[in-house]
Amino acid sequence: MPQADDSKPRLDKWLWAARFFKTRSLAKQAVEGGKVHYNGARTKPSKEPKVGDLLKIRQGLDDLEVEIVAISEQRRGAPEAQRLYRESDTSIKKREAAAAQRKALRGNSPATAGRPTKKQRRDIRHFHDQNH
Template identity: 65%
Template sequence: MSEKDDGKVRLDKWLWAARFYKTRALAKAAIEGGKVHCRGERCKPSKEPKVGDELVIRAGFDERTVVIQALSAVRRGAPQAQELYRETAESIVRREQAAAQRKAGALGVQTDGRPTKKQRRQLQQFHGGQGD
């Protein structure tokens, strides 16, 4: 594999190598979709990250703030991939709090299940429809 590794690597390739995304295509789509911010700004997949850059990566419910520790264009095992970045302490606290809230059900609406026949009639009457 002839790779010209002169310290330059694309952002989508680095995100893939650091195991934030399973494929480079997913990493590219996330960057283009505005889910990755570098130094507080949206960026392009071809951006060349530098050691010390701060990235905000949003995936699902989680938002991580990481600082780049090393550059790599090669995808290796998870222990080596975790050495490429360091997550900030504030980011870890925020993610844990959000996970605890989700687990407690604070973000979702809890109901008693499906409405009964009587409750459905009341809803239809409230909305002004006869309902077939």
């Protein structure tokens, strides 16, 4: 899986190979949009990643902090892609805490089963008419 010495890897290609993004163009857009920080600073998609460098990646609501462990430009299966990086313990804890908080907030909101039934609509209209 290591990279050959004759060609230089690109950060957007590595992010795609490590399965952080579905396509290379999405990886490029994320880097250009400032959602990927390389060693604490914004970077370009053509940046050459090196083993030991730190990346901060924003994916949706989560912030991942990963260290590059290996370089690859080939996209392979998820188990092999996970060998390309190591997520920090603090990043894992923050991500799990944020997920638990989102789940708790979602649990407090009343769950709806979609559109109201005909009977429920009648009840709503009846309630509305009584209060106005």
